[in-house]
Amino acid sequence: MTVIATERLSKRYPRVTALDRLDLGIKPGVTGLVGANGAGKSTLIKILLGLAPATEGNASVLGMDVRTEGPRIRERVGYMPEHDCLPPDVSATEFVVHMARMAGLPPTAARERTADTLRHVGLYEERYRPMGGYSTGMKQRVKLAQALVHDPQLVFLDEPTNGLDPVGRDDMLGLIRRVHTDFGISVLVTSHLLGELERTCDHVVVIDGGKLLRSSATADFTQATAALAVEVTDSDSHPDGTAALRDALLAAGLRVDSAGPGTQTLPGAGRIVLVDAADEHAHDVVRDTVAELGLGLVRMEQRRHRIAEVFQSPAAAPQAPEGGGTDVR
Numbered sequence: 492m493t494v495i496a497t498e499r500l501s502k503r504y505p506r507v508t509a510l511d512r513l514d515l516g517i518k519p520g521v522t523g524l525v526g527a528n529g530a531g532k533s534t535l536i537k538i539l540l541g542l543a544p545a546t547e548g549n550a551s552v553l554g555m556d557v558r559t560e561g562p563r564i565r566e567r568v569g570y571m572p573e574h575d576c577l578p579p580d581v582s583a584t585e586f587v588v589h590m591a592r593m594a595g596l597p598p599t600a601a602r603e604r605t606a607d608t609l610r611h612v613g614l615y616e617e618r619y620r621p622m623g624g625y626s627t628g629m630k631q632r633v634k635l636a637q638a639l640v641h642d643p644q645l646v647f648l649d650e651p652t653n654g655l656d657p658v659g660r661d662d663m664l665g666l667i668r669r670v671h672t673d674f675g676i677s678v679l680v681t682s683h684l685l686g687e688l689e690r691t692c693d694h695v696v697v698i699d700g701g702k703l704l705r706s707s708a709t710a711d712f713t714q715a716t717a718a719l720a721v722e723v724t725d726s727d728s729h730p731d732g733t734a735a736l737r738d739a740l741l742a743a744g745l746r747v748d749s750a751g752p753g754t755q756t757l758p759g760a761g762r763i764v765l766v767d768a769a770d771e772h773a774h775d776v777v778r779d780t781v782a783e784l785g786l787g788l789v790r791m792e793q794r795r796h797r798i799a800e801v802f803q804s805p806a807a808a809p810q811a812p813e814g815g816g817t818d819v820r
């Protein structure tokens with residue numbers, strides 16, 4: 492089953508092509524949509540909700556055509572917009588009840604669902620206070636709650652971690668994951684932080700300048716690029732131990748430093764030999780070669796590429812900050 496399908500979907504504004512012949516097939520689960528500012532993420536979401544017309548091509552959401560079935564799509568899909576859209580004088584409870592009523596829920600059900608949803612996103616006593624006094628994290632939670640209150644099958648979350656500090660970001664990513672695991676709701680979440688989506692999503696779609704760069708299952712992709720990182724000491728007979736090891740491993744038939752695109756950008760790559768670990772004998776060959784060369788083995792560890800490294804061209808890639816995501820804006 493496909494929850495979102497697009498076929499040569501394009502959106503052209505007078506001076507810019509926001510989407511350029513995009514072909515997508517997104518399955519149930521949590522999918523990340525990554526791209527720099529202006530890549531076309533928000534435009535895609537608006538077209539999928541039936542709120543903006545495409546210039547050409549086709550798109551369907553939950554099997555419904557975006558051109559003709561916008562209202563039905565919006566009944567079944569929740570939407571968390573990127574920008575602050577909350578009236579400051581109203582409490583979270585009043586606001587989310589209102590959104591539930593707009594989505595067609597009767598008064599009692601709207602109040603019950605609002606209480607449940609606000610509890611789920613972690614808003615308790617504060618839910619009766621005017622939202623003007625809320626922190627950014629609380630506002631993002633209200634925006635998430637209003638997207639979920641009518642029990643949709645699918646939600647579009649546009650930059651839900653924007654403006655949050657690292658702890659707030661982790662909390663929000665955890666909540667997003669639970670939207671799927673606890674309620675079975677599929678999620679399309681946008682971000683310009685690649686590292687965030689690595690932890691949260693089953694599948695990642697990368698767009699740039701309105702074009703599809705890549706669409707892959709997160710697990711498959713990081714496994715497929717698994718590499719052994721090996722660091723050795725120098726010795727009197729091999730003043731550059733790293734180079735000697737690299738040459739010897741190549742001669743032994745292993746793929747070295749070319750385990751996948753972006754390997755050149757790995758932090759500290761100058762002192763580390765990356766060996767393609769797809770060959771099951773790679774560990775043994777490395778151990779024996781290091782011993783034969785008389786080098787000291789500092790470390791040998793299985794390395795999974797971070798998506799940030801994999802998706803960027805070596806020339807454009809900044810070094811990924813430890814523990815954070817690479818900002819591709």
Ligand SMILES: Nc1ncnc2c1ncn2[C@@H]1O[C@H](COP(=O)(O)OP(=O)(O)OP(=O)(O)O)[C@@H](O)[C@H]1O
Pocket residue numbers: 504505507508509526527528529530531532533534535573
């Ligand atoms: N209504 C509009 N009229 C003209 N150009 C537009 C309009 N909306 C978007 N664009 C342009 O289309 C391109 C894609 O914009 P879009 O907002 O979809 O990008 P995005 O990936 O969501 O980025 P951001 O995270 O900054 O919102 C940008 O160059 C933007 O300036």
